[in-house]
Amino acid sequence: MASKVPITVTVNGNRREAEVEARLLLVHFLRESLGLTGTHVGCDTSNCSACAVLMDGKVVKSCTVLAVQADGRDILTVEGLATGGGLHPVQEAFIAKHGLQCGFCTPRRTGTRQRTRSGREYRGTSAGARVTRR
Numbered sequence: 001m002a003s004k005v006p007i008t009v010t011v012n013g014n015r016r017e018a019e020v021e022a023r024l025l026l027v028h029f030l031r032e033s034l035g036l037t038g039t040h041v042g043c044d045t046s047n048c049s050a051c052a053v054l055m056d057g058k059v060v061k062s063c064t065v066l067a068v069q070a071d072g073r074d075i076l077t078v079e080g081l082a083t084g085g086g087l088h089p090v091q092e093a094f095i096a097k098h099g100l101q102c103g104f105c106t107p108r109r110t111g112t113r114q115r116t117r118s119g120r121e122y123r124g125t126s127a128g129a130r131v132t133r134r
């Protein structure tokens with residue numbers, strides 16, 4: 001049996017402690033250990049990005065990151081977008097503008113689009129998400 005490694009990760013604002021196998025991928029930690037199934041596995045080749053989440057504000061493919069590499073980091077999944085019972089403006093915009101196709105990668109697309117590459121955050125309404133400085 002493989003030895004376990006203790007990790008502490010902040011996921012969607014909640015501090016989570018766990019002991020994981022060193023080879024466990026972050027995507028499997030999120031889905032199977034934490035029950036956050038909005039992050040999907042879409043391929044076996046790290047090409048699709050269905051598994052993308054934000055780690056310390058930067059987009060990472062969670063199928064290429066080990067859970068132990070997330071130790072001490074801040075992870076945001078699609079489940080962490082909505083606050084106060086309402087959808088994030090990007091989620092509202094996806095609905096208003098029919099921004100999904102089959103829907104499989106929609107959690108990734110909305111979850112990672114709430115920030116731009118420059119770190120600015122999308123805010124606004126379904127009528128028009130806008131970018132604001134953070």
Ligand code: FES
Nearest residue numbers: 042046048049063
């Ligand atoms: S599951 Fe396809 S890139 Fe991660």
